[in-house]
Amino acid sequence: EPEVTQTPSHQVTQMGQEVILRCVPISNHLYFYWYRQILGQKVEFLVSFYNNEISEKSEIFDDQFSVERPDGSNFTLKIRSTKLEDSAMYFCASSEGEPGYTFGSGTRLTVV
């Protein structure tokens, strides 16, 4: 069964550093998403991406964050100048359209 692949599975970074989280969505999917989940809390929407541009973003997705689809297969989330409170699981998801989303296994980001 096709899956969404995320790398790395775990990233530890120092506060103030930049990190790039990588995702390979399912090949025929057109819609891409990033979500995060702080330990013990609800999953939170960050951003959706369609047709090479951001289609929607949440209040969390401020200037510290950016997304890119640098080639036909990868979808990246960049977090500039990381803060302690950015520590969370970050999930990438993709879909052909509503309603079926497929989530990746996540990247656990730890900011120290």
Next chain:
Amino acid sequence: KNQVEQSPQSLIILEGKNCTLQCNYTVSPFSNLRWYKQDTGRGPVSLTIMTFSENTKSNGRYTATLDADTKQSSLHITASQLSDSASYICVVSDSNYQLIWGAGTKLIIKP
């Protein structure tokens, strides 16, 4: 305000027993309701997706119900297995396809 509330917060049952998890929502307008299973440290995996007109949907030992009038859904797990230990998350999509996430029910199956 659009909200999804789940109960109980956590549940412990013995292997082989059945259980039912609840979800109440205030999302309007409503598009669909999903149940996801999330193993610890993993991404959510879809169990069922139901639209307004669907009352019941099954996926193996998982059966979801939806009452769109009372804005309630339930997920029933039959003959639980140790591998069912996970968080079960109810997610409601509005007509703009915004997903409103519940906090989940943490289910622990004991041998």
